[in-house]
Amino acid sequence: xxxxxxxxxxxDEILIxxxxxxxxxxxxxxxxxxxxxxxxxxxxSDNKELIKEALNEAEARASIILIxxxxxxxxxxxTKSTLCEYFDSALMFNEEVYQDVELLFKDRGLxxxxxxxxxxxxxxxxxxxxxxxxxxxxxxFEKQGKIYISMPGVPYEMKTMMQNExxxxxxxxxxxxxxxxxxxxxxxxxxxxxxxxxSEWENALPENFKLxxxxxxxxxxxxxxxxxxxxxxxxxxxxxxxxxxxxxVYKYCYGENGDSLEKVVGDMLKSNHKTISTAESCTGxxxxxxxxxxxGSSAYYKGSxxxxxxxxxxxxxxxxxxxxxxxxxxxxxxxxxxAKGVMKKLQTDYAIAxxxxxxxxxxxANKPVGMVWIAIAEEGRVFSKYFLLGNxxxxxxxxxxxTALNLFRxxxxxxx
Amino acid sequence: xxxxxxxxxxxDEILIxxxxxxxxxxxxxxxxxxxxxxxxxxxxSDNKELIKEALNEAEARASIILIxxxxxxxxxxxTKSTLCEYFDSALMFNEEVYQDVELLFKDRGLxxxxxxxxxxxxxxxxxxxxxxxxxxxxxxFEKQGKIYISMPGVPYEMKTMMQNExxxxxxxxxxxxxxxxxxxxxxxxxxxxxxxxxSEWENALPENFKLxxxxxxxxxxxxxxxxxxxxxxxxxxxxxxxxxxxxxVYKYCYGENGDSLEKVVGDMLKSNHKTISTAESCTGxxxxxxxxxxxGSSAYYKGSxxxxxxxxxxxxxxxxxxxxxxxxxxxxxxxxxxAKGVMKKLQTDYAIAxxxxxxxxxxxANKPVGMVWIAIAEEGRVFSKYFLLGNxxxxxxxxxxxTALNLFRxxxxxxx
Numbered sequence: 011x012x013x014x015x016x017x018x019x020x021x022d023e024i025l026i027x028x029x030x031x032x033x034x035x036x037x038x039x040x041x042x043x044x045x046x047x048x049x050x051x052x053x054x055s056d057n058k059e060l061i062k063e064a065l066n067e068a069e070a071r072a073s074i075i076l077i078x079x080x081x082x083x084x085x086x087x088x089t090k091s092t093l094c095e096y097f098d099s100a101l102m103f104n105e106e107v108y109q110d111v112e113l114l115f116k117d118r119g120l121x122x123x124x125x126x127x128x129x130x131x132x133x134x135x136x137x138x139x140x141x142x143x144x145x146x147x148x149x150x151f152e153k154q155g156k157i158y159i160s161m162p163g164v165p166y167e168m169k170t171m172m173q174n175e176x177x178x179x180x181x182x183x184x185x186x187x188x189x190x191x192x193x194x195x196x197x198x199x200x201x202x203x204x205x206x207x208x209s210e211w212e213n214a215l216p217e218n219f220k221l222x223x224x225x226x227x228x229x230x231x232x233x234x235x236x237x238x239x240x241x242x243x244x245x246x247x248x249x250x251x252x253x254x255x256x257x258x259v260y261k262y263c264y265g266e267n268g269d270s271l272e273k274v275v276g277d278m279l280k281s282n283h284k285t286i287s288t289a290e291s292c293t294g295x296x297x298x299x300x301x302x303x304x305x306g307s308s309a310y311y312k313g314s315x316x317x318x319x320x321x322x323x324x325x326x327x328x329x330x331x332x333x334x335x336x337x338x339x340x341x342x343x344x345x346x347x348x349a350k351g352v353m354k355k356l357q358t359d360y361a362i363a364x365x366x367x368x369x370x371x372x373x374x375a376n377k378p379v380g381m382v383w384i385a386i387a388e389e390g391r392v393f394s395k396y397f398l399l400g401n402x403x404x405x406x407x408x409x410x411x412x413t414a415l416n417l418f419r420x421x422x423x424x425x426x
Numbered sequence: 427x428x429x430x431x432x433x434x435x436x437x438d439e440i441l442i443x444x445x446x447x448x449x450x451x452x453x454x455x456x457x458x459x460x461x462x463x464x465x466x467x468x469x470x471s472d473n474k475e476l477i478k479e480a481l482n483e484a485e486a487r488a489s490i491i492l493i494x495x496x497x498x499x500x501x502x503x504x505t506k507s508t509l510c511e512y513f514d515s516a517l518m519f520n521e522e523v524y525q526d527v528e529l530l531f532k533d534r535g536l537x538x539x540x541x542x543x544x545x546x547x548x549x550x551x552x553x554x555x556x557x558x559x560x561x562x563x564x565x566x567f568e569k570q571g572k573i574y575i576s577m578p579g580v581p582y583e584m585k586t587m588m589q590n591e592x593x594x595x596x597x598x599x600x601x602x603x604x605x606x607x608x609x610x611x612x613x614x615x616x617x618x619x620x621x622x623x624x625s626e627w628e629n630a631l632p633e634n635f636k637l638x639x640x641x642x643x644x645x646x647x648x649x650x651x652x653x654x655x656x657x658x659x660x661x662x663x664x665x666x667x668x669x670x671x672x673x674x675v676y677k678y679c680y681g682e683n684g685d686s687l688e689k690v691v692g693d694m695l696k697s698n699h700k701t702i703s704t705a706e707s708c709t710g711x712x713x714x715x716x717x718x719x720x721x722g723s724s725a726y727y728k729g730s731x732x733x734x735x736x737x738x739x740x741x742x743x744x745x746x747x748x749x750x751x752x753x754x755x756x757x758x759x760x761x762x763x764x765a766k767g768v769m770k771k772l773q774t775d776y777a778i779a780x781x782x783x784x785x786x787x788x789x790x791a792n793k794p795v796g797m798v799w800i801a802i803a804e805e806g807r808v809f810s811k812y813f814l815l816g817n818x819x820x821x822x823x824x825x826x827x828x829t830a831l832n833l834f835r836x837x838x839x840x841x842x
Contacts, residue, residue: 038443295714302710
């Protein structure tokens, strides 16, 4: 029997539809990895009576109740005072929490305000979960064998707290069966074609194994999960299955588990002592932003020219005006010129360039919205190809950036 | 008193976190526009007992219960049979619904399958809401003065049904209070300091007014809500309150309601017929990506130089090597040089430059992680300032980009 969890997200902004509750899906995913089942997710407004009612209903169904939101220092945030009433608890000033708040303000060059000093007041009947990345501490209550955990609603703060404190603690307290997970990350193949290619393997999986397809823009994660009591036996079968899957999706697989394409590519560059630059038109900096999101990327990334205007392509990348005139900015000639141009200007070993039509305007019959040319260059070799990436601006930009990174990975491996 | 609505979304895929429930937020927004209040959103799995329990709980609180999901033709979809049991109703074949299904299949060049023929069976105690864009009809039940409406979970089908049938019908049936919302968007001031600055005004708000603080990275949205029966009176008081708030937060307010900083800045550039370029070091393309996310940004944005390496700063932006040597890349001298350099190179009216330490490495005692210099330039005028933006790489990059855009907005307005 798996342990039942209920999630309560608190905040008027959810109930008037101003924000979409993304916290619940993330928490549910994480809890699933450990074998917990989320049986209900409830969103309630910043209202004491409704919060208490949600708690009452949740504790009748679940053993663990996770609560997010309503912990800010302002008047509309009522979660802490409601929990005090619910658990008949009084607020007490907590020195450790205050130090966390103080440190956070110091980092920003600020003094703690009286309002934020109140963030250090916590119910005396809870175990405090410290928050290193925000001012509101988490609170862990236990009552009649049930666990109630209150966290901030800011996704980053909630996630940090879940990963560092709450999930490890829940696992220690509840999980007896072993659960193994491994994820292979693929790019450049659709979910249904992928499913067909591996259907024979998937259908032959043992009963305690489960494969999940997790699609996002132009990529599909394949997560294999297995549960069992005999760890050694489980692990050995699991590793064999993962190896088989790895062989089958080899062509599309760019990484495993928590990898990102930009990190994989960065690690390859670093270990080969190579450098790269980029020249972007339609991706407009999104590709550079991905690359530089990786800590330490300055070791291999020298920079980019975002050449949004044609003059910029000419001025900074020395694109031949005749090529622009004759073939247009979205063409093999221009995108290859951009890659070679930036590689020369920034004196890097490799370069990636993108040029396309992100939309919603600018498409023609021959060059529709979503058409993106991508070029990869190194000294003496250029590869280029075009893709049709749909008609939603944001998705075109994201898909083009991912596709470019994966092409570059395969270019480095001499697969293309 | 406004009419209370509760939303129940049904589907295992929500509870394992595979999809984010975006239907609820959309429905809540729409209901709000008509003056209905959503008091709870619950997501439950495809399980008869849990669906009935959710209905029981919802009808104790709300007058209208909106249900989505679980109406597919496959075995795991249980909503219709559960509603039959709940309302003691039997399934009956509905000729009109069948014709809708048949038409839909015909449009796709297909015959209706037996599984899909079952979509035309509806509970005899409901009023059918026809679905012109999918196979599952909606169902409208009434019981003891309460309304229960079941809709498909596919967002497009649900939205079509809500807009064409359900919302107009609900509006007709219920006279309810008017609800007004207005949101002011601020950047560059923390939630708690903001709360203190406007506390006098906030405390003096009439009882039917409510202010919500909605914080995200380096920005806070202030949402004022008011309810009342007399629309004209409500609207006039509301407008006055919004005007007062606008005056009080004038310095930090970059936009209202659905605006984004990049869109506001883009609109200003467009209406002034001005162009801009950027030079980014620590933000690594994130600023450019924000600017180019806006459709039509090519009208005013010429491009960017992402100068991650010092050579790039020298080669492409003509930064004086002596300045780099003497003051370092993260300095007033270099960031101002970057802004002036890119403005000259790309021949734009304005330029924004960033240079900082995003971390986690590279910080020193004098220049800690999170220190970011930002410069804004136009012909004959440069403004620059440094900020301390915390120690999380992703947040430093996001905060620096937003801060730069807001400084630029204020620079254009001659406020700095």
